[in-house]
Amino acid sequence: MSTRSPHRPSPHEDSPHIICTVDVVALTLIATRLHVALLQRAQPPAQGDWALPGGYVHAQTDADTSAAARRVLADKLGMHGVYLEQLATFSGPRRDPRGWSLSVAHCALLPADALPAQGPAGAIRWVDVQQLPGLPFDHAAIVAAALARVRNKSQYSSLPVHLCGEQFTLPQLQAVYEAVLGDTLNKVSFRRKMDDMGLLEAVPGAMLTGAAHRPAQFWRVRPAYRQHLAVTPRGL
Amino acid sequence: MSTRSPHRPSPHEDSPHIICTVDVVALTLIATRLHVALLQRAQPPAQGDWALPGGYVHAQTDADTSAAARRVLADKLGMHGVYLEQLATFSGPRRDPRGWSLSVAHCALLPADALPAQGPAGAIRWVDVQQLPGLPFDHAAIVAAALARVRNKSQYSSLPVHLCGEQFTLPQLQAVYEAVLGDTLNKVSFRRKMDDMGLLEAVPGAMLTGAAHRPAQFWRVRPAYRQHLAVTPRGL
DNA sequence: CTAATAGTGTCTATAAGACAATATTCC
DNA sequence: GGAATATTGTCTTATAGACACTATTAG
Numbered sequence: 001m002s003t004r005s006p007h008r009p010s011p012h013e014d015s016p017h018i019i020c021t022v023d024v025v026a027l028t029l030i031a032t033r034l035h036v037a038l039l040q041r042a043q044p045p046a047q048g049d050w051a052l053p054g055g056y057v058h059a060q061t062d063a064d065t066s067a068a069a070r071r072v073l074a075d076k077l078g079m080h081g082v083y084l085e086q087l088a089t090f091s092g093p094r095r096d097p098r099g100w101s102l103s104v105a106h107c108a109l110l111p112a113d114a115l116p117a118q119g120p121a122g123a124i125r126w127v128d129v130q131q132l133p134g135l136p137f138d139h140a141a142i143v144a145a146a147l148a149r150v151r152n153k154s155q156y157s158s159l160p161v162h163l164c165g166e167q168f169t170l171p172q173l174q175a176v177y178e179a180v181l182g183d184t185l186n187k188v189s190f191r192r193k194m195d196d197m198g199l200l201e202a203v204p205g206a207m208l209t210g211a212a213h214r215p216a217q218f219w220r221v222r223p224a225y226r227q228h229l230a231v232t233p234r235g236l
Numbered sequence: 237m238s239t240r241s242p243h244r245p246s247p248h249e250d251s252p253h254i255i256c257t258v259d260v261v262a263l264t265l266i267a268t269r270l271h272v273a274l275l276q277r278a279q280p281p282a283q284g285d286w287a288l289p290g291g292y293v294h295a296q297t298d299a300d301t302s303a304a305a306r307r308v309l310a311d312k313l314g315m316h317g318v319y320l321e322q323l324a325t326f327s328g329p330r331r332d333p334r335g336w337s338l339s340v341a342h343c344a345l346l347p348a349d350a351l352p353a354q355g356p357a358g359a360i361r362w363v364d365v366q367q368l369p370g371l372p373f374d375h376a377a378i379v380a381a382a383l384a385r386v387r388n389k390s391q392y393s394s395l396p397v398h399l400c401g402e403q404f405t406l407p408q409l410q411a412v413y414e415a416v417l418g419d420t421l422n423k424v425s426f427r428r429k430m431d432d433m434g435l436l437e438a439v440p441g442a443m444l445t446g447a448a449h450r451p452a453q454f455w456r457v458r459p460a461y462r463q464h465l466a467v468t469p470r471g472l
Numbered sequence: 473c474t475a476a477t478a479g480t481g482t483c484t485a486t487a488a489g490a491c492a493a494t495a496t497t498c499c
Numbered sequence: 500g501g502a503a504t505a506t507t508g509t510c511t512t513a514t515a516g517a518c519a520c521t522a523t524t525a526g
Binding site: 449450 | 474475476477478479480481487
Binding site: 017018020057059063064065086088089090091092093099100102104233234235 | 300
């Protein structure tokens, strides 16, 4: 908080104009590869370009920037109640041609089932993060930061469960971790760690059958961990 | 980035007024306890209260919010070239009586030697983080977030070296880690990890003498790690 | 020499990974 | 039964911690 502007609360003397926005890196797993949601911009700047979903912070209605990010997720992707965390804030005079701008970037993880292909605000492209097109503004840096965060947290926490649906088998969950981390994991160790975290509970009687081999048990996240991540002290 | 406001870059239709500031949680170690820098606010709101150093983002001059935070560090604490990282952005309609505000919080680590007691903007109080007074705005939450971040990163990285001066002995460094983490560490393991990280180099011939026991070797951070943190895969 | 802390060697405990054996299913 | 994957048991290896021994200094 500044000690300037004793009489006028307006920051105009210091800040003629700062554009406050949020951007959302919405990630999901398609065919064991991370994909990010891009929208085609309907208006300038960068009209027609595929970019991250984002929007102005609405001071009248948004409780905070996370609420603004949830509004963007709902309005532009049609997604509600998904995992969302604040990433970092990107700012500067050059990142947006409209002027000095500040964007609070958020990262959302979406279960692969029930992904919208058509959002309320037009078509959504789900792009493999390894094959990103050129992105406007500093969106490439924002996506890179999101990937770094997700990969880092996936090393020692339950973060990737938010890429799964309600129920999943342990082999499926391990595949999700491996896709995010880009490396294979030891099966025995993975199961030990999941057990130690106390994150999951077996769904009684629910088994994934149909294949010509032993069925796999379905698991779900315990209610206590629906909102908070579980962590393991020494990584997976 | 919004797709609204096609013709007017102004966000006024969506955001009548958003106050953009930075706040800095400047931490240092005094007598093996973490202390945070507080300044007495010269102007309302919360005039006279002790609060985090902060200020408006200056769109004319600041390259980004980190530059604004460095400016606050220089102008209000007289500190230059210290370790600084962005923490998180705090926002909402209620946190500041002046209106809907957004503060990009940063965390700075200062070596205990050469701390200013008198900053350019008045007296500085260095307060033990365990004995914080009531703080205005949401500064208590910002300090809590900074402490959580620093303690978390100290578990697996070289972050605490930024609380030390140019040279330090390994027993001193271990004491810094223990103060930050609030727990004792195994001496042999600590030295093994420091060795594995490849972070430090012995200062040739520099030993801490004067006490009635074997002198300790002085170490310094290798140039390659002055800007980046070193990490250890499984914590300390 | 004594006291005190620095620095190192080594043994033990714990955790991670490799490997393989058993369990179930569909055909 | 055969093929395939799930699940579990167990051995090996790697890492962390406990403990103690040696090193070096001031007085």
